[in-house]
Amino acid sequence: MSQVISAAGAVEEHEHHSKVPGLQEHFSEMQQQVDASKIGMWLFLVTEILLFGGLFVGYGIMQGKHPEAFFEAHHHLDRNLGALNTIVLLISSFTMVMGVYSAQKGNKKAMVTYLSLTLMCAAIFLGVKYFEYAHKFHEGLLPGRFYTHKGDTVPGQFMFFSFYFMMTGLHGIHIIGGMIAITWVMIRGLRGDFSPGYYTPVDLVGLYWHLVDLIWIYLFPLMYLIS
Amino acid sequence: MSNHTDTAHAEHHPSAKLYIGVLAALVILTVITVLAAGVNFGSPSINVVIALTIATIKASLVALFFMHLLYDKPMNTLIFLSGVLFLGVFLGFCLIDVNAIPEIVPANAKVALPVPAPGTPGAPGTAPAAAVPGAAAPAAAAPAPAEHH
Numbered sequence A: 001m002s003q004v005i006s007a008a009g010a011v012e013e014h015e016h017h018s019k020v021p022g023l024q025e026h027f028s029e030m031q032q033q034v035d036a037s038k039i040g041m042w043l044f045l046v047t048e049i050l051l052f053g054g055l056f057v058g059y060g061i062m063q064g065k066h067p068e069a070f071f072e073a074h075h076h077l078d079r080n081l082g083a084l085n086t087i088v089l090l091i092s093s094f095t096m097v098m099g100v101y102s103a104q105k106g107n108k109k110a111m112v113t114y115l116s117l118t119l120m121c122a123a124i125f126l127g128v129k130y131f132e133y134a135h136k137f138h139e140g141l142l143p144g145r146f147y148t149h150k151g152d153t154v155p156g157q158f159m160f161f162s163f164y165f166m167m168t169g170l171h172g173i174h175i176i177g178g179m180i181a182i183t184w185v186m187i188r189g190l191r192g193d194f195s196p197g198y199y200t201p202v203d204l205v206g207l208y209w210h211l212v213d214l215i216w217i218y219l220f221p222l223m224y225l226i227s
Numbered sequence B: 001m002s003n004h005t006d007t008a009h010a011e012h013h014p015s016a017k018l019y020i021g022v023l024a025a026l027v028i029l030t031v032i033t034v035l036a037a038g039v040n041f042g043s044p045s046i047n048v049v050i051a052l053t054i055a056t057i058k059a060s061l062v063a064l065f066f067m068h069l070l071y072d073k074p075m076n077t078l079i080f081l082s083g084v085l086f087l088g089v090f091l092g093f094c095l096i097d098v099n100a101i102p103e104i105v106p107a108n109a110k111v112a113l114p115v116p117a118p119g120t121p122g123a124p125g126t127a128p129a130a131a132v133p134g135a136a137a138p139a140a141a142a143p144a145p146a147e148h149h
Helices: A007-019 A030-065 A067-074 A079-105 A108-139 A158-191 A200-224 B004-009 B016-037 B044-066 B074-098 B127-131
Strands: none
Touching: A030 A067, A030 A158, A030 A200, A030 B074, A067 A158, A079 A108, A079 A200, A079 B016, A079 B044, A108 A158, A108 A200, A158 A200, A200 B016, A200 B044, B016 B044
16 A cells, blocks of 8 residues: 655545545554554453463362362263364364455355354354253252262362363353354354455454364363373 | 465465364364373373373464464564463462462362371372472472372
């Protein structure tokens, strides 16, 4: 995009500016806007990492102090369901990135298809999580003082379920937030807001979705695969 | 998918083929991590290290390719890594202190939890874990209980 200095040129630039779809008034060109948006998104993602980080650090300390209780408690989780959910989420990350890729190429139909597939994977993930939660509710494997499971050989297993429900619960809330965001970019995509020159919202929602996947990549071994 | 028309963009826009390759690697690593969890390497801390190493490789694949860090401006990587660094600082500083506290028991514990009295390693249930520095870190070799059934 041309850099304009003269007053007459500035008007020209302004007119040209308004023709670029998606470009906000306060950015001189699209590349600058994309860079600024991405930096903002990454800063947000870092706050998300630190939000989960508090729980991970707490988990690390408690697990280190009470390894037997955590080890015994984790037997109540179904390793296969955890692995299934991991793979479902990895596939959803793939379909998400393909959605971004399609938006990049200006292929609206493919983008909407890939985003729908991502939503489908997210729904499967939540469905599996629902069955897991229902099973634990039924057995009284609940966090803190709500823990009513009988017949434990090692005391203190409620600690594991406190972390389990807080961490997977917060993660689940992020999944729901991601689904809302994906639906939003899908509607905008159908409306024809995006083009190969402007697809930043799809890109940023993609980043968010991958972060949710990234957190699960750590949650899975810590919760389901204690040795 | 042919890329002949956009070779100029090839380095900025990875191909669909690459994404499929990354997904395959991620799924294979997931299978490996599940299988490795069932193997006895002699010490549970080795399992923890293996599981977290594989998780970190998977996370790196996601960040580099799916999140485009490999193709983006380095500023984004810098922001991401600074977040990871501060998480490390957070964890590290907590672990410095953790062994100075003989027992960490939740306030809402209804029953007495097995906690070794100071100076008596190997109290029931806890093994020598609490006496060794870095025991709380899942990443730092946690010499958790020696035998499980």
